[in-house]
Amino acid sequence: MDIVRIIFAILLPPLGVFLQVGLKWPFWINILLTILGYIPGIVHAVWIIARR
Numbered sequence: 001m002d003i004v005r006i007i008f009a010i011l012l013p014p015l016g017v018f019l020q021v022g023l024k025w026p027f028w029i030n031i032l033l034t035i036l037g038y039i040p041g042i043v044h045a046v047w048i049i050a051r052r
Contacts, residue, residue: 009045016045
């Protein structure tokens, strides 16, 4: 299941984080990072998925 989340994290970073943690703070931080820049959103999403 993690490989699917990582694929979603690369295509749409907030979706990958949402599948991992739901509507908690990491999701909202990822939305902000994705708005500020797509690459920081991807890095944060993969980090959240790999950490848990």
